Amino acid sequence: MLNYNSILKDEINHNGLSIKEISPIMKLNLRGKKREFFTSVGKNLNMILPTEANTSSSSDKLTSIWLSPDEWMIFSNEGVQKDSNIYELEEKLYNSISKTNLGAVTDVTDQLVLLELKGENIFELFASGSPFNFNEFKDKKGSTTQTLLNNIDVIIHHKDQNLVNLFVRRSFSEHLCSWINDSASRL
Amino acid sequence: MFVINCPYCGERDQQEFKAGGEAHIERPKQPTELSDDEWAEYLFMRKNIKGVQFERWNHAHGCRKWFNMVRDTSNDEIKLVYKMGEKPPLE
Secondary structure, three states: OOOOOOOOOOOEEEOOEEEEEEOOOOEEEEEEOOHHHHHHHHHHHOOOOOOOOOOEEEOOOEEEEEEEOOEEEEEEOOOOOOOOOOOHHHHHHHHHHHOOOOEEEEEOOOOEEEEEEEOOOHHHHHHOOOOOOOOOHHHOOOOEEEEEEOOEEEEEEEEEOOEEEEEEEHHHHHHHHHHHHHHHOOO | OOEEEEOOOEEEEHHHOEEEEEOOOOOOOOHHHOOHHHHHHHHHOOOOOOOEEEEEEEOOOOOOOEEEEEEEOOOOEEEEEEEOOOOOOOO
């Protein structure tokens, strides 16, 4: 990961809800349709990409999120080194997928910011700014969605009970955080 | 506001979608052989019906996939949603 400033100086804490940035986390975007693509990804990651819409799958080190029928995002569960932008896994995937024209591997580590939301009223916060219906989402661990939050594109991953990962583009992250700060204070 | 059933993601709010105009317009096989009027007809002229219309939509803030929709433009009732490449239903 490149040497960016943290978008959140301090953790946001309001009404039992806490929001902090998790960094540095490796994030890769995978695209492909062919059967060989799936076998190659499976071999390299030691996990199967989720094919059902709005779901995710996890291993010890990685989590993969369904984004569209031919697009996934994988991210590391734990922090990676901060001083370099080269990842062994990306190289492996790039050589076996991009170079052989099975699909595309893109490093989106610096493009997206990962925010971790903790608390009982996460979904009340989302309801105040998102058109998405979270009724089924909040009962199902591992569910994911791409939607709008305060008119900003976000990827939401239900990691555990009262624990949600939220990915947002870096350029929008400060704006989103100030909205979260304001909105959470009124819950 | 209305709910659209994305063929890939399920039911989502209209806010997440972008309309992409009339569907099933075929590009002429030999554009060089067309007159200017015929080319303009293909390029610009759209039916814009009041009633049942075939449209393209994009789930812009979700899976970013294009799909087709049969919609009644007079009351926004969605008759059918189907994937790109699938044959349009006969009315």
